[in-house]
Amino acid sequence: xxxxxxxxxxxxxxxxxxxxxxxxxxxxxxxxxxxxxxxxxxxxxxxxxxxxxxxxxxxxxxxxxxxxxxxxxxxxxxxxxxxxxxxxxxxxxxxxxxxxxxxxxxxxxxxxxxxxxxxxx
Amino acid sequence: xxxxxxxxxxxxxxxxxxxxxxxxxxxxxxxxxxxxxxxxxxxxxxxxxxxxxxxxxxxxxxxxxxxxxxxxxxxxxxxxxxxxxxxxxxxxxxxxxxxxxxxxxxxxxxxxxxxxxxxxxxxxxxxxxxxxxxxxxxxxxxxxxxxxxxxxxxxxxxxxxxxxxxxxxxxxxxxxxxxxxxxxxxxxxxxxxxxxxxxxxxxxxxxxxxxxxxxxxxxxxxxxxxxxxxxxxxxxxxxxxxxxxxxxxxxxxxxxxxxxxxxxxxxxxxxxxxxxxxxxxxxxxxx
Numbered sequence: 224x225x226x227x228x229x230x231x232x233x234x235x236x237x238x239x240x241x242x243x244x245x246x247x248x249x250x251x252x253x254x255x256x257x258x259x260x261x262x263x264x265x266x267x268x269x270x271x272x273x274x275x276x277x278x279x280x281x282x283x284x285x286x287x288x289x290x291x292x293x294x295x296x297x298x299x300x301x302x303x304x305x306x307x308x309x310x311x312x313x314x315x316x317x318x319x320x321x322x323x324x325x326x327x328x329x330x331x332x333x334x335x336x337x338x339x340x341x342x343x344x
Numbered sequence: 345x346x347x348x349x350x351x352x353x354x355x356x357x358x359x360x361x362x363x364x365x366x367x368x369x370x371x372x373x374x375x376x377x378x379x380x381x382x383x384x385x386x387x388x389x390x391x392x393x394x395x396x397x398x399x400x401x402x403x404x405x406x407x408x409x410x411x412x413x414x415x416x417x418x419x420x421x422x423x424x425x426x427x428x429x430x431x432x433x434x435x436x437x438x439x440x441x442x443x444x445x446x447x448x449x450x451x452x453x454x455x456x457x458x459x460x461x462x463x464x465x466x467x468x469x470x471x472x473x474x475x476x477x478x479x480x481x482x483x484x485x486x487x488x489x490x491x492x493x494x495x496x497x498x499x500x501x502x503x504x505x506x507x508x509x510x511x512x513x514x515x516x517x518x519x520x521x522x523x524x525x526x527x528x529x530x531x532x533x534x535x536x537x538x539x540x541x542x543x544x545x546x547x548x549x550x551x552x553x554x555x556x557x558x559x560x561x562x563x564x565x566x567x568x569x570x571x572x573x574x575x576x577x578x579x580x581x582x583x584x585x586x587x588x589x590x591x592x593x594x595x596x597x598x599x600x601x602x603x604x605x606x607x608x609x610x611x612x613x614x615x616x617x618x619x620x621x622x623x624x625x626x627x628x629x630x631x
Binding site: 308309310313314317321323324325326328329330332333336337339340 | 426509510516
């Protein structure tokens with residue numbers, strides 16, 4: 224079974240994404256900000272991380288930079304999933320090491336296709 | 345559902361079948377309702393029964409056409425059915441390239457292309473392998489029965505929702521420009537693709553012959569008789585050595601003798617004539 228860590232400060236988004244991912248047979252964990260996500264990946268490496276941009280305590284971008292600079296643990300695929308839909312943000316996320324980018328709002332087909340692109344299904 | 349409502353659904357689904365061949369089974373009549381609501385609002389038509397009555401007598405041919413177009417299933421996405429599409433843009437096109445090395449011309453027909461994502465996916469795949477196709481003339485034709493879908497395809501303009509379905513983000517950044525909330529195909533891929541209106545139930549126009557014909561996820565909405573008709577009418581448009589690609593849930597088996605499954609490429613079909621020619625050539629070599 225593949226695993227996904229959803230990192231988003233919105234309970235509603237986490238709930239919707241969890242529902243979609245569980246329908247696709249993913250094992251799902253949740254974090255409400257980048258700091259919680261770093262704590263999680265220190266314990267277990269998911270196959271993929273679904274990452275929001277704007278979050279309190281630690282943003283998605285700060286998490287990604289910190290995570291990508293970690294070399295001693297296997298690295299998961301990272302899919303940004305955010306309302307920051309401008310080309311500048313998308314390019315910055317890719318430059319920081321994101322593997323894919325989902326612009327909110329999204330549906331099951333979109334998420335499924337992005338998971339397929341990064342090789343997680 | 346009242347008798348009057350059931351009659352209205354039948355009238356509308358019959359109009360769709362008459363103009364496009366597409367059928368809507370009774371258990372999917374809700375699709376008609378959903379598809380026609382915006383059109384009814386725009387034209388101040390109070391309910392489905394009134395609309396059906398107007399369509400039945402063809403009171404306004406423009407309204408009939410708009411109604412049919414709204415009901416056509418335009419579901420599509422970039423690089424749809426990724427594994428099959430990867431087979432097409434990898435081994436299948438490599439094989440065609442070897443066959444056409446003398447003329448260096450590649451022609452692909454995206455039949456029933458809807459809003460154009462399939463045609464642009466082909467253009468992107470070729471553009472991403474520019475070195476391999478340098479010096480080649482590449483022509484991608486997209487055809488569809490829906491004028492409104494084709495208008496969008498020609499513009500190459502996609503909503504945020506459409507652009508991210510199946511399209512890897514790096515390719516989106518390389519081949520599309522953001523304009524407000526929409527994404528527009530760059531000229532470099534638009535110039536590889538042309539679009540024209542064509543109903544697959546009518547005789548194939550003088551499009552010439554193609555190395556690959558994609559006719560995916562359209563036959564599944566047609567009756568058996570119409571599937572056979574479409575397959576047999578496109579067979580002469582395939583070049584020698586060319587291949588037909590159908591949707592993952594579609595086949596020629598039981599539909600026509602004009603095509604046979606490719607022995608080399610799963611999910612692709614060649615004309616029976618080609619297979620016979622290949623067998624004769626093999627026999628004459630070994631005999």
